[in-house]
Amino acid sequence: MPRQILLGDEAVALGAVHAGLSGAYSYPGTPASEILEYLVRRAEETKAFTAVWSVNEKVAYEEALGVSFAGKRALVSFKHVGLNVAADPFMNSAITGANGGLLVVSADDPGMHSSQNEQDSRYYVQFAKIFGFEPSDHQEAYDMTREAFDLSERLGLPVLLRLVTRLSHSRSAVETRDPRPQNELRKGAGKDWILLPVNARRRFGQLLDRQAEMVRLSDESPFNELKLNAKDRTFGVLASGIAYNYFREAVAGDAAPPSFLKVSTYPLPEGLIRRLVEHVDTILVLEDGYPFIERQLKGLFGVPGKTILGKTSGTLPAAGELTPDIVRKALGLGPLPALAASGLPLAGRPPQLCVGCPHIDTFKALNQALEGQAGANVFSDIGCYTLGALPPYNAIQSCVCMGASVSMARGAADVGLHPAVAVIGDSTFAHSGITPLLGAVRADADMTVIILDNATTAMTGGQPTYGSGPALLRLVEGLGVAKEHIRTIEPLPKNHEQNVQVIKDEIAHRGLSVIVAARECVQEQRKKRS
Amino acid sequence: MKQDIILAGVGGQGILSIAYVIDNAALADGLAFKQAEVHGMAQRGGAVQSHMRLSDGRVWSDLIPKGEADMILSVEPLEAVRYFDFLRPDGIVITSSTPYRNIPDYPDLGAVLEAVRAAPRSVVVDSEKLAKEAGTVKAQNIVLLGAASSFLILKEESLRRTIEALFRGRGPTVIEANLRAFELGRKAALGS
Numbered sequence: 001m002p003r004q005i006l007l008g009d010e011a012v013a014l015g016a017v018h019a020g021l022s023g024a025y026s027y028p029g030t031p032a033s034e035i036l037e038y039l040v041r042r043a044e045e046t047k048a049f050t051a052v053w054s055v056n057e058k059v060a061y062e063e064a065l066g067v068s069f070a071g072k073r074a075l076v077s078f079k080h081v082g083l084n085v086a087a088d089p090f091m092n093s094a095i096t097g098a099n100g101g102l103l104v105v106s107a108d109d110p111g112m113h114s115s116q117n118e119q120d121s122r123y124y125v126q127f128a129k130i131f132g133f134e135p136s137d138h139q140e141a142y143d144m145t146r147e148a149f150d151l152s153e154r155l156g157l158p159v160l161l162r163l164v165t166r167l168s169h170s171r172s173a174v175e176t177r178d179p180r181p182q183n184e185l186r187k188g189a190g191k192d193w194i195l196l197p198v199n200a201r202r203r204f205g206q207l208l209d210r211q212a213e214m215v216r217l218s219d220e221s222p223f224n225e226l227k228l229n230a231k232d233r234t235f236g237v238l239a240s241g242i243a244y245n246y247f248r249e250a251v252a253g254d255a256a257p258p259s260f261l262k263v264s265t266y267p268l269p270e271g272l273i274r275r276l277v278e279h280v281d282t283i284l285v286l287e288d289g290y291p292f293i294e295r296q297l298k299g300l301f302g303v304p305g306k307t308i309l310g311k312t313s314g315t316l317p318a319a320g321e322l323t324p325d326i327v328r329k330a331l332g333l334g335p336l337p338a339l340a341a342s343g344l345p346l347a348g349r350p351p352q353l354c355v356g357c358p359h360i361d362t363f364k365a366l367n368q369a370l371e372g373q374a375g376a377n378v379f380s381d382i383g384c385y386t387l388g389a390l391p392p393y394n395a396i397q398s399c400v401c402m403g404a405s406v407s408m409a410r411g412a413a414d415v416g417l418h419p420a421v422a423v424i425g426d427s428t429f430a431h432s433g434i435t436p437l438l439g440a441v442r443a444d445a446d447m448t449v450i451i452l453d454n455a456t457t458a459m460t461g462g463q464p465t466y467g468s469g470p471a472l473l474r475l476v477e478g479l480g481v482a483k484e485h486i487r488t489i490e491p492l493p494k495n496h497e498q499n500v501q502v503i504k505d506e507i508a509h510r511g512l513s514v515i516v517a518a519r520e521c522v523q524e525q526r527k528k529r530s
Numbered sequence: 531m532k533q534d535i536i537l538a539g540v541g542g543q544g545i546l547s548i549a550y551v552i553d554n555a556a557l558a559d560g561l562a563f564k565q566a567e568v569h570g571m572a573q574r575g576g577a578v579q580s581h582m583r584l585s586d587g588r589v590w591s592d593l594i595p596k597g598e599a600d601m602i603l604s605v606e607p608l609e610a611v612r613y614f615d616f617l618r619p620d621g622i623v624i625t626s627s628t629p630y631r632n633i634p635d636y637p638d639l640g641a642v643l644e645a646v647r648a649a650p651r652s653v654v655v656d657s658e659k660l661a662k663e664a665g666t667v668k669a670q671n672i673v674l675l676g677a678a679s680s681f682l683i684l685k686e687e688s689l690r691r692t693i694e695a696l697f698r699g700r701g702p703t704v705i706e707a708n709l710r711a712f713e714l715g716r717k718a719a720l721g722s
Contacts, residue, residue: 005553005554005557031569034569114569166566167592169566169568169569170564170567170592171549171553171564171565171567172563172564172565172589173557173562245590245591245592246590246591248591249591249595323593323595324593324594324598328595336595336597337618337619338597338615338617338618338619339597339617339618339619340614340615341615342611343645344637344642344645345637346611346612347608347633347637349609351575351576352574352575352576384574387574
């Protein structure tokens with residue numbers, strides 16, 4: 001087959017298609033969005049499988065689990081924090097097991113390019129006691145995805161593939177292989193899937209029994225590579241994922257590079273690691289994310305007679321993304337000669353709301369409505385509107401996780417904070433805002449929820465949304481919000497004065513109000529025109 | 531043979547289209563490549579860069595180490611200067627002279643262009659003027675690609691063919707305007 005240019009995300013997506021994928025589910029989130037973007041396009045073209053933007057990651061996971069239960073191959077993908085949302089079905093699916101191959105793709109964001117934290121999904125692999133893959137390049141992303149589906153069926157367990165931003169959003173050429181047909185329908189064995197304690201105990205025991213086999217599979221995996229330098233017993237490198245590339249780059253011109261072990265599978269390949277550690281005195285561990293391998297290698301007391309270097313020893317920074325330069329330094333290599341930085345003061349250019357964005361008008365109206373209200377707090381959420389935190393708006397005071405604006409406003413209102421305002425987008429509201437609003441309605445909490453309805457999931461590139469327009473208003477009303485306190489504004493400069501008044505009125509109402517600020521995203525409008 | 535390029539600009543200026551053309555031309559020319567790009571929040575009017583690596587051997591890292599870049603290719607002059615520390619001491623800077631002023635503290639343009647010209651090798655083209663001349667002000671990114679084309683290790687023909695493919699869906703007028711933009715950029719660089 002010809003070589004194709006693919007993003008790392010797309011290499012995973014195409015690998016899944018060629019592995020006989022029947023159903024794919026996801027919620028958008030950088031850097032994982034392009035996996036399902038690709039699958040949605042492909043499903044529209046071929047009609048060969050299902051690819052769905054789900055309401056949230058938990059729902060996506062359960063939908064994929066249903067596909068697996070039915071005997072077919074399923075993929076569920078999300079960004080790292082999406083796995084937190086899906087953690088409940090994820091952890092329990094390690095107990096039920098998988099029937100059709102089930103691949104969980106979690107894309108981490110070391111350096112927090114577009115995220116609230118840099119949590120490392122490999123801990124979830126360990127937590128659930130399942131098998132995990134970590135590709136270092138596009139070809140591996142494709143090949144490992146195919147292998148992961150086979151292994152999932154062989155082990156009868158979900159398998160996790162960990163990506164990082166740098167691979168997700170890097171493009172390269174990938175060689176593909178002949179596709180495998182999809183599975184036939186074949187229902188899961190009922191008792192394994194009913195997690196009553198009596199079944200769950202049995203299934204957990206079976207999961208524990210498979211751990212040694214997984215370590216053996218890891219040791220035997222062709223994706224791991226051990227190369228010992230017979231002449232140098234002093235220093236070796238243990239590298240995983242994208243960090244392995246930085247190591248190879250740094251020693252590319254070296255006639256006798258140090259011993260190294262590339263780790264691409266979890267649980268850790270214990271036999272291979274033992275051989276490297278026996279061979280050299282000092283081991284440098286290179287991994288993007290948390291010191292996951294390094295800590296296991298060190299344990300509490302270290303390895304007698306050996307020096308282990310990495311993030312916990314301070315050889316590498318504990319926070320942020322690795323770079324080729326950081327890895328060069330850790331290897332004791334000096335910086336390359338470079339052009340001197342210009343003396344010009346380089347004004348920063350942070351991201352900002354687009355010209356004409358409806359959020360700008362909503363924030364301007366909100367800021368004016370809250371003038372003189374010293375006790376006010378605006379709880380916000382995950383989306384483009386988080387940029388309302390930056391000047392000139394300075395309009396929000398929190399952004400924690402999907403849906404938290406509504407629940408946090410409720411909590412603050414419960415203890416007397418006023419005005420308590422929540423600002424949440426329509427897609428985020430559908431994702432995780434509905435349930436906290438349901439609770440707040442019951443209590444008639446003294447808070448004002450502003451739903452920014454731009455009819456899309458804008459930040460991640462314009463994926464569909466579940467609660468917009470009249471359907472959103474009916475949904476809010478159906479949750480029990482009093483009709484007279486469901487207000488709609490159109491965020492446009494010409495409506496500024498009346499929008500300020502609506503917000504003021506609803507803040508003055510000492511109970512629950514919902515204001516829907518409805519105007520389509522300008523990027524989406526532009527796409528429709530072109 | 532290898533070439534490492536930092537593509538720079540502001541989110542929305544078409545950096546990824548330049549990258550698309552170079553990727554596809556590299557594939558056509560049988561070169562290995564990796565190209566790291568920025569998606570998500572930073573694309574909203576923020577500074578964006580893409581690391582583009584071409585080689586007839588294996589490319590390991592998706593990111594270019596500092597001091598390794600052979601070229602900075604920027605659609606915006608301030609953004610060109612931002613990545614000087616990635617450039618080899620004898621590297622080349624190819625940039626537009628047209629500023630994108632979406633920040634309050636944008637430095638004096640004369641000082642920015644002076645900083646660009648302080649690089650040992652630099653090519654500055656008026657992409658706005660040339661794109662308009664080509665028929666669409668949107669083609670500034672392709673003007674820059676044209677300006678870089680005679681310095682790239684890619685075949686000019688492969689670049690042209692990919693530009694045609696990129697704009698095929700938009701009709702012959704758009705294709706021709708972009709090919710003209712490419713040619714005007716190329717000539718401007720050769721004449722500078």
